[in-house]
Amino acid sequence: NRTIYTAGRPPWYNCAGQQVEPFVIGICGGSASGKTTVAEKIIESLDVPWVTLLSMDCFYKILNEKQHELALINEYNFDHPDAFDIDLLIDVLTKLKEGRKVEVPVYNFVTHGRESQTKTMYGANVIIFEGILTFHSSEVLKLLDMKIFVDTDPDIRLARRLKRDISQRGRDLKGVLKQYLNMVKPSYANYIAPTMAHADIIVPRGGENKVAIALIVQHVHTQLQLRGFKLRETLANSYKDQPMP
Numbered sequence: 001n002r003t004i005y006t007a008g009r010p011p012w013y014n015c016a017g018q019q020v021e022p023f024v025i026g027i028c029g030g031s032a033s034g035k036t037t038v039a040e041k042i043i044e045s046l047d048v049p050w051v052t053l054l055s056m057d058c059f060y061k062i063l064n065e066k067q068h069e070l071a072l073i074n075e076y077n078f079d080h081p082d083a084f085d086i087d088l089l090i091d092v093l094t095k096l097k098e099g100r101k102v103e104v105p106v107y108n109f110v111t112h113g114r115e116s117q118t119k120t121m122y123g124a125n126v127i128i129f130e131g132i133l134t135f136h137s138s139e140v141l142k143l144l145d146m147k148i149f150v151d152t153d154p155d156i157r158l159a160r161r162l163k164r165d166i167s168q169r170g171r172d173l174k175g176v177l178k179q180y181l182n183m184v185k186p187s188y189a190n191y192i193a194p195t196m197a198h199a200d201i202i203v204p205r206g207g208e209n210k211v212a213i214a215l216i217v218q219h220v221h222t223q224l225q226l227r228g229f230k231l232r233e234t235l236a237n238s239y240k241d242q243p244m245p
């Protein structure tokens with residue numbers, strides 16, 4: 001896993017000494033479409049030392065008692081844009097883009113709430129921001145340098161979600177199906193699928209689409225080079241012929 005959080009790093013400078021903004025990739029797609037896998041495959045193939053992976057799930061709002069009761073019976077809509085603290089999300093993403101330190105909430109899907117501790121993150125060369133509604137807010141869209149939509153067959157998404165929610169998120173079969181049919185599926189149609197129109201690239205099948213991942217990585221490399229970042233390989237070559245001190 002090459003995701004490295006840039007603890008203690010200052011903002012980034014190119015060879016001309018100018019501060020460079022990180023390149024921000026937004027990954028959107030339905031639940032269990034393979035967004036995280038696509039992000040991990042991009043990170044694996046990128047020859048870039050500092051990459052931060054930020055999930056939209058971290059920005060779920062804190063529920064009040066009534067909402068929490070609804071969540072426990074699979075009747076709270078976590079797939080509606082109002083379920084997210086969009087102001088906090090914009091604040092965090094803006095600061096990361098400026099190379100500043102942020103405290104990111106840690107979300108717990110079993111308790112439907114935030115953990116008491118937060119995760120400290122710093123700006124990076126590349127920031128990957130993934131989630132079901134990453135293209136919903138026009139403010140957030142402005143912060144994204146590249147927009148990828150992961151388009152995976154709904155049956156596959158439901159099958160994966162059933163498996164994952166039961167094994168990792170403390171749910172049962174009946175509850176997962178109830179939530180899926182009443183909220184996840186309609187919200188995908190109403191709020192998520194229409195945002196595909198904002199995508200620069202649509203990736204069918206998700207992480208297994210090697211050609212799409214390779215094209216994305218190539219584009220990110222080009223963009224980073226244009227901004228003056230040096231890739232790991234270039235740095236290594238530039239030192240190769242120099243005499244040892």
Ligand code: C5P
Nearest residue numbers: 030031032060078079109112131132184
């Ligand atoms: O990882 P993924 O993108 O699937 O996560 C988003 C999904 O998590 C949403 O579709 C939402 O229904 C679900 N969710 C949940 N319980 C929560 C928070 C989110 O089932 N407490």
